[in-house]
Amino acid sequence: xxxxxxxxxxxxxxxxxxxxxxxxxxxxxxxxxxxxxxxxxxxxxxxxxxxxxxxxxxxxxxxxxxxxxxxxxxxxxxxxxxxxxxxxxxxxxxxxxxxxxxxxxxxxxxxxxxxxxxxxxxxxxxxxxxxxxxxxxxxxxxxxxxxxxxxxxxxxxxxxxxxxxx
Amino acid sequence: xxxxxxxxxxxxxxxxxxxxxxxxxxxxxxxxxxxxxxxxxxxxxxxxxxxxxxxxxxxxxxxxxxxxxxxxxxxxxxxxxxxxxxxxxxxxxxxxxxxxxxxxxxxxxxxxxxxxxxxxxxxxxxxxxxxxxxxxxxxxxxxxxxxxxxxxxxxxxxxxxxxxxx
DNA sequence: TTAAAAATGAGAATCGTTATCAAAACAGTA
DNA sequence: TACTGTTTTGATAACGATTCTCATTTTTAA
Numbered sequence: 001x002x003x004x005x006x007x008x009x010x011x012x013x014x015x016x017x018x019x020x021x022x023x024x025x026x027x028x029x030x031x032x033x034x035x036x037x038x039x040x041x042x043x044x045x046x047x048x049x050x051x052x053x054x055x056x057x058x059x060x061x062x063x064x065x066x067x068x069x070x071x072x073x074x075x076x077x078x079x080x081x082x083x084x085x086x087x088x089x090x091x092x093x094x095x096x097x098x099x100x101x102x103x104x105x106x107x108x109x110x111x112x113x114x115x116x117x118x119x120x121x122x123x124x125x126x127x128x129x130x131x132x133x134x135x136x137x138x139x140x141x142x143x144x145x146x147x148x149x150x151x152x153x154x155x156x157x158x159x160x161x162x163x164x165x166x
Numbered sequence: 167x168x169x170x171x172x173x174x175x176x177x178x179x180x181x182x183x184x185x186x187x188x189x190x191x192x193x194x195x196x197x198x199x200x201x202x203x204x205x206x207x208x209x210x211x212x213x214x215x216x217x218x219x220x221x222x223x224x225x226x227x228x229x230x231x232x233x234x235x236x237x238x239x240x241x242x243x244x245x246x247x248x249x250x251x252x253x254x255x256x257x258x259x260x261x262x263x264x265x266x267x268x269x270x271x272x273x274x275x276x277x278x279x280x281x282x283x284x285x286x287x288x289x290x291x292x293x294x295x296x297x298x299x300x301x302x303x304x305x306x307x308x309x310x311x312x313x314x315x316x317x318x319x320x321x322x323x324x325x326x327x328x329x330x331x332x
Numbered sequence: 333t334t335a336a337a338a339a340t341g342a343g344a345a346t347c348g349t350t351a352t353c354a355a356a357a358c359a360g361t362a
Numbered sequence: 363t364a365c366t367g368t369t370t371t372g373a374t375a376a377c378g379a380t381t382c383t384c385a386t387t388t389t390t391a392a
Contacts, residue, residue: 124313150327158305159318159319
C-alpha cells in the first residue's frame with residue numbers, strides 16, 4: 001500500500017515520498033552526483049537504500065529498513081546511511097526512543113518537521129505554515145545578536161501520541 | 167563562579183538556574199511533594215541531584231554531573247534521574263551527540279528552548295519570543311485537525327556552533 | 333524495636349551503533 | 363584482457379551509554 005501525498009510548495013528538486021518513477025530516476029541521478037562530489041560510488045547497496053527511502057512515506061529505523069529489504073546487511077546499511085547523511089542525501093533523525101530514523105534529506109523532500117509518538121516512538125512528517133517558518137527565521141536573527149552562536153539549522157518537533165497509541 | 171541570569175516572564179514556580187537560597191528551598195519543597203505524589207522518597211542522593219541542577223546554568227550530562235559531585239554513584243544517578251524525570255522534576259534532553267542532558271524541568275525553569283552545538287555537543291538554554299510560542303501553539307491546533315495525533319509538547323531547538331567551537 | 337518497603341551501589345548485562353579486516357567488486361591503465 | 367590500486371562489502375568483534383541485578387543499607391510505619 002503506497003500512496004502519493006499532497007504536493008508541497010518547494011522548488012525542484014523537492015519531491016515526495018511515494019514519488020513516481022520519473023521522479024525516482026532524478027533522485028538516483030542527484031544521489032549519484034552528490035556522492036561523486038565526495039568521491040563515493042553509487043553502489044547497488046546505496047541505491048537500494050535510496051530506493052527504499054524514496055518509496056516510503058515517513059522516516060524509518062534501521063530494523064525497519066532491514067526488514068523491508070532483506071538483501072541489505074546490517075553493518076553495511078549503517079555504514080552507507082552514514083555516507084548518505086554525509087552527502088546530504090539522507091537525514092538522520094535521532095528520536096526519543098532507541099533507534100534513529102532515516103529519511104530522504106530535505107533537499108529531496110523539502111523542509112518539514114516531525115511528530116514524535118511518545119508511546120511507540122514512531123516518527124511522522126508534517127509540514128508547517130510558512131508564517132511559522134518566517135518567525136523561526138527571525139528568531140535566528142535575535143539569537144545571533146544575543147549569543148555567540150552560529151546557527152546551522154533547527155528542529156521544530158511535536159511530541160504526543162499517534163493514532164495507534166491514543 | 168555562579169551568576170544569576172535574567173528574570174524570566176513566567177508565573178511561579180518559574181525559577182532560574184543560579185537561583186538564590188530561598189528559591190532553592192522552595193525547589194526542594196516542590197521536588198519532595200512531586201516525588202511524594204508517586205510515592206517516592208526525597209532521599210539524599212535525589213536532593214544532591216536537584217541541588218546540583220538548580221545551581222547550574224544549563225543542562226548537564228551524566229559524566230558532568232558525576233564529575234561535579236563525586237559522592238554520586240553512576241548507577242544510582244541514572245536511576246534517580248529517571249525517577250526525577252518521571253515526576254517531572256527534571257527534563258531529559260536527548261542531544262545529537264552521545265550523552266543525554268539533564269536540567270530542572272520547565273515547571274521550575276519555565277518553558278524554554280535549546281541551542282545544540284553540532285561540534286562539541288554542548289547544550290545551552292534560550293528563551294524565545296512569546297509570538298513564536300503563540301504561533302507554535304496555533305500550529306498545534308492545525309495538526310490536531312489534520313492528523314489523529316494528540317500533542318503533548320514540542321521542541322524548538324536551534325543547531326549550530328557555540329562560541330568555543332566557531 | 334521490629335518488620336516491611338524503598339533505595340543504594342558495584343558490577344554485569346543490554347543494545348544500538350561503530351570499528352575491524354579479509355574477501356569481493358570496481359576503476360583506470362597498459 | 364590482465365594488472366594494480368582503491369573502494370565497498372559483510373560477518374564479527376568491540377564500544378559505550380544506559381539499564382538491570384541483587385545483596386546490603388536505609389527508611390518508614392506499626
